[in-house]
Amino acid sequence: MSKKTIAWAKVYGEDEGAFEFSLAGKRFIVVCKHAFAAELLAQRPFKLRRGASTRESVPFEGLFMAEGDQWRQDKRIVGPAFSHKHINEYLASIKCVAERLVDVLASPAGGEEARTVEVRHVMYCVTADVIAFTAFGHDFDSLRRCCPVLDALKQLFPIIMLRALSPVQYWKLPLFGQRLDGCEQVVTRLTRAVDHIIEERRAVDAAQSEQGREPPFTVLRKMLERSAAEPAKFEHRRVVGNLLTLFVAGADTTSIAMTWMLYHVAKDAALQRELAAEVTPLDMALLSMEELSCSLPRLRSLFYECLRMHGPAPTFKFQNEFEDVTLAGRTYAPDPSRVFLVMAGYISQAAEAEQLGVGPEPDKFEARRWLQPDGSVRSPPADVVMPFGQGVRLCPGKDLAMLECLVCVGRVLQVFALALTPGHSEVGSQTHFTEQPDRDVNVVFTPRTGKKE
Numbered sequence: 060m061s062k063k064t065i066a067w068a069k070v071y072g073e074d075e076g077a078f079e080f081s082l083a084g085k086r087f088i089v090v091c092k093h094a095f096a097a098e099l100l101a102q103r104p105f106k107l108r109r110g111a112s113t114r115e116s117v118p119f120e121g122l123f124m125a126e127g128d129q130w131r132q133d134k135r136i137v138g139p140a141f142s143h144k145h146i147n148e149y150l151a152s153i154k155c156v157a158e159r160l161v162d163v164l165a166s167p168a169g170g171e172e173a174r175t176v177e178v179r180h181v182m183y184c185v186t187a188d189v190i191a192f193t194a195f196g197h198d199f200d201s202l203r204r205c206c207p208v209l210d211a212l213k214q215l216f217p218i219i220m221l222r223a224l225s226p227v228q229y230w231k232l233p234l235f236g237q238r239l240d241g242c243e244q245v246v247t248r249l250t251r252a253v254d255h256i257i258e259e260r261r262a263v264d265a266a267q268s269e270q271g272r273e274p275p276f277t278v279l280r281k282m283l284e285r286s287a288a289e290p291a292k293f294e295h296r297r298v299v300g301n302l303l304t305l306f307v308a309g310a311d312t313t314s315i316a317m318t319w320m321l322y323h324v325a326k327d328a329a330l331q332r333e334l335a336a337e338v339t340p341l342d343m344a345l346l347s348m349e350e351l352s353c354s355l356p357r358l359r360s361l362f363y364e365c366l367r368m369h370g371p372a373p374t375f376k377f378q379n380e381f382e383d384v385t386l387a388g389r390t391y392a393p394d395p396s397r398v399f400l401v402m403a404g405y406i407s408q409a410a411e412a413e414q415l416g417v418g419p420e421p422d423k424f425e426a427r428r429w430l431q432p433d434g435s436v437r438s439p440p441a442d443v444v445m446p447f448g449q450g451v452r453l454c455p456g457k458d459l460a461m462l463e464c465l466v467c468v469g470r471v472l473q474v475f476a477l478a479l480t481p482g483h484s485e486v487g488s489q490t491h492f493t494e495q496p497d498r499d500v501n502v503v504f505t506p507r508t509g510k511k512e
């Protein structure tokens with residue numbers, strides 16, 4: 060439906076800024092101009108909430124799905140774990156995963172041998188490993204070995220997607236509804252695996268405390284402290300639900316961003332030369348988060364542009380279940396059959412985006428778009444380019460995602476020359492839970508001579 064809605068936005072939304080259509084008993088109000096999107100998004104988090112179909116199709120509780128007071132509570136615990144201070148603490152784990160990535164991409168034969176790799180799968184393991192370090196303080200090491208938690212999570216995505224698209228909520232049928240799509244079994248397996256990791260982590264933290272050492276900061280530790288202080292308000296199932304949420308919200312999205320970055324680098328030799336020249340002199344192992352961010356303007360520009368043109372969440376879906384919402388001079392009373400769609404990806408690529416800070420030819424991919432004449436990089440205008448959402452429910456993992464992309468793609472560029480496999484077809488997008496590449500991205504990694512290691 061997303062391709063069709065974009066086509067309609069071009070035809071019906073360009074002048075008015077919004078249009079409506081009905082489908083399967085729902086009335087969709089599609090917002091495709093920046094000013095209307097801003098008006099609507101300002102009415103979150105209480106008037107306007109996530110679409111019920113999104114919330115109800117996810118079989119556990121956590122920040123992404125929460126609303127009202129529950130959201131406030133989750134946000135108070137999960138949000139601070141992604142402050143600059145803590146992200147700097149996670150940097151060592153990101154660098155460790157980046158080194159493993161470099162090893163995995165190298166040919167087993169060693170030397171100058173090239174290796175061809177389908178990058179999407181590998182990048183998923185990278186992001187999941189980073190989240191496991193930051194969320195649990197646990198080493199999945201899924202780049203190098205099989206990981207039951209990730210296998211179960213991969214089974215969960217298609218189930219969530221099936222539920223979100225299903226016209227009937229079959230999983231709510233008494234007795235067997237939860238079993239129809241295998242969800243119950245997958246969630247039970249996941250919960251057991253996560254419980255096991257939590258117990259292990261507790262034991263390690265306790266041992267470190269006994270030795271007078273401060274255990275490392277993790278989202279898990281923060282949640283366990285909170286759950287112990289207020290067990291009725293922050294129950295154990297919310298601890299587990301919020302951990303799973305970080306994987307569901309963070310692993311797929313970040314790996315898609317990295318896959319697009321590698322695709323464009325492999326496709327465009329001139330861009331690759333410029334980026335390689337930028338990363339080659341750096342000693343990544345020594346740089347702090349701020350130093351990395353300042354030293355990599357070209358790579359950051361590529362990151363911003365990949366998210367603008369290929370963001371994994373190009374459409375936001377909302378409903379007003381309890382309160383009136385206003386849009387373009389009209390008031391909409393609560394109605395469960397009404398859905399507001401904000402075409403965030405479309406807005407950042409539409410003609411009006413040129414004047415709103417995106418610059419010339421906003422419908423074209425331009426890896427150097429965000430570079431300034433003095434060589435520094437500017438951030439895209441946050442209310443026009445919204446790959447991480449907007450306002451109070453902005454993605455808390457956005458800085459972690461950027462740091463991970465800079466370190467991992469930067470390190471790969473230091474060690475390898477990249478090329479697409481001969482005859483590789485143009486990669487487009489498809490919607491599959493998130494918006495993602497519509498085919499495998501096969502990249503040949505050849506060690507650079509005189510590489511920096």
Ligand code: HEM
Pocket residue numbers: 122123124134137190304305306308309310312313316366370371372446447448449450451452453454455456457459460
């Ligand atoms: C390139 C990578 C990523 C993209 C494009 C992305 C995108 C998004 C978007 C569009 C939202 C919804 C925002 C809204 O409703 O306005 C969101 C929410 C969220 N993201 Fe991300 N995300 C990424 C990485 C991450 C990472 C690495 C994590 C954590 C490990 C994470 C955790 C979350 C959480 C917990 C929420 C829910 C926030 C709330 O509802 O208050 N995301 N993300």
